[in-house]
Amino acid sequence: MANSSLKTNIVTTKELSEILKISPKTLYQWVALGQIPSIKLNGALRFDIEEITQWIQSCKKEPGSGYNPFTKLEARKGGQSK
DSSP states (O other): OOOTTOOOOEEEHHHHHHHHTSOHHHHHHHHHTTOSOOEEETTEEEEEHHHHHHHHHHHOOOOOSOOOGGGGHHHHTTSOOO
16 A cells, blocks of 8 residues: 555646746756756656745845945946046
8 A cells, every 4th residue: 555645746847837937848948957856757747846846945046245236336337427
């Protein structure tokens, strides 16, 4: 008997591309490059939504430098003040 506590939420390429708001072609490219966690079941590409959620969290870029691009606006305009 299979372990009934094992629960996964598996989604298809189409479903995940809709969730991420990207084309299925982009998703296939990410899989081919190893950039996104995926599962191959009998030749069909599937995704564990919990792994995808963790992957999204790992992609987040936290602001850390305190850099404010508006404080350097004059320098980008040519650097000469009148």
